[in-house]
Amino acid sequence: MLTCHDVAEQATDYMEGATGRGRRMAVWAHLRLCPNCREYLRQLRHGVGLARRALAEAPPPAEVEDALAALFAARRPGPAE
Amino acid sequence: MLLARLRAGDQAAFRTLVRARHGRLLRLASAFCRNRASAEEVVQDTWLAVITGLHGYSGEAPLAAWINGILVNKAKTRAVRDGRMVAFSDLARAETAGDTFEPERFLADGHWAERFSPWDALTPEREAGDRQLLAGVAEALERLPPAQRAVVLLRDVEGLDSAAICQALEISEANLRVLLHRARVKLRDAADRLVRPR
Numbered sequence: 001m002l003t004c005h006d007v008a009e010q011a012t013d014y015m016e017g018a019t020g021r022g023r024r025m026a027v028w029a030h031l032r033l034c035p036n037c038r039e040y041l042r043q044l045r046h047g048v049g050l051a052r053r054a055l056a057e058a059p060p061p062a063e064v065e066d067a068l069a070a071l072f073a074a075r076r077p078g079p080a081e
Numbered sequence: 082m083l084l085a086r087l088r089a090g091d092q093a094a095f096r097t098l099v100r101a102r103h104g105r106l107l108r109l110a111s112a113f114c115r116n117r118a119s120a121e122e123v124v125q126d127t128w129l130a131v132i133t134g135l136h137g138y139s140g141e142a143p144l145a146a147w148i149n150g151i152l153v154n155k156a157k158t159r160a161v162r163d164g165r166m167v168a169f170s171d172l173a174r175a176e177t178a179g180d181t182f183e184p185e186r187f188l189a190d191g192h193w194a195e196r197f198s199p200w201d202a203l204t205p206e207r208e209a210g211d212r213q214l215l216a217g218v219a220e221a222l223e224r225l226p227p228a229q230r231a232v233v234l235l236r237d238v239e240g241l242d243s244a245a246i247c248q249a250l251e252i253s254e255a256n257l258r259v260l261l262h263r264a265r266v267k268l269r270d271a272a273d274r275l276v277r278p279r
């Protein structure tokens with residue numbers, strides 16, 4: 001029987017599907033019986049979601065976009081062929 | 082098709098591409114560069130290479146992956162040139178040493194010493210609109226040691242696949258997972274402090 005400590009150490013491997021079948025079953029069995037580890041894994045996942053959200057997409061400032069567009073206009077080879 | 086329009090010199094298509102990718106490129110670059118200014122320069126160089134390389138690009142790899150690949154090369158070259166490239170393999174070695182968890186977080190029998198209460202205070206509305214919370218999470222990301230920060234940015238935020246990350250950072254899959262795990266553990270702890278009402 002795995003301890004909470006074992007499960008905590010393997011949580012990312014488990015979530016990434018990087019554990020062997022035996023290990024995977026053992027973690028799964030522990031999680032069924034241990035609400036505290038279930039909550040911990042839920043929060044690990046949720047933390048990832050928060051990180052993604054915290055760095056949500058922001059379009060570049062208009063002046064950056066304009067400068068790049070000007071580069072594109074200047075650099076592109078004229079109508080080839 | 083976007084690529085055909087880009088090759089034809091379509092300005093609107095290029096602006097669409099810039100709007101979709103610029104922020105992500107900056108973030109990728111910041112996984113390699115420690116300061117914002119050099120990350121911005123790397124992104125600028127990448128756009129230049131994209132513009133000049135469009136006609137030579139085979140179209141085999143998806144456009145986004147092709148651009149990411151250019152960025153990673155530019156970022157590494159620049160870091161080496163600036164002489165401040167600490168190999169990620171060395172960082173990874175240092176950052177995977179020791180324990181992930183402080184021993185006092187577990188009892189002698191291996192049970193958690195703490196009880197996790199659900200983040201009930203974290204409603205979807207708050208998650209979307211609480212700037213202070215999101216800024217706190219972003220700060221926690223900034224505070225991560227560099228290799229942990231890089232893997233969490235590349236894997237969890239940008240969604241690159243593990244093989245591509247291992248290749249770019251020159252680390253093993255095993256190292257990647259340990260770094261990712263340690264980063265996620267720290268992010269959860271930081272989020273836990275931020276979520277709870279004070």
Ligand SMILES: [Zn+2]
Binds near residue numbers: 004036037038
């Ligand atoms: Zn447990």
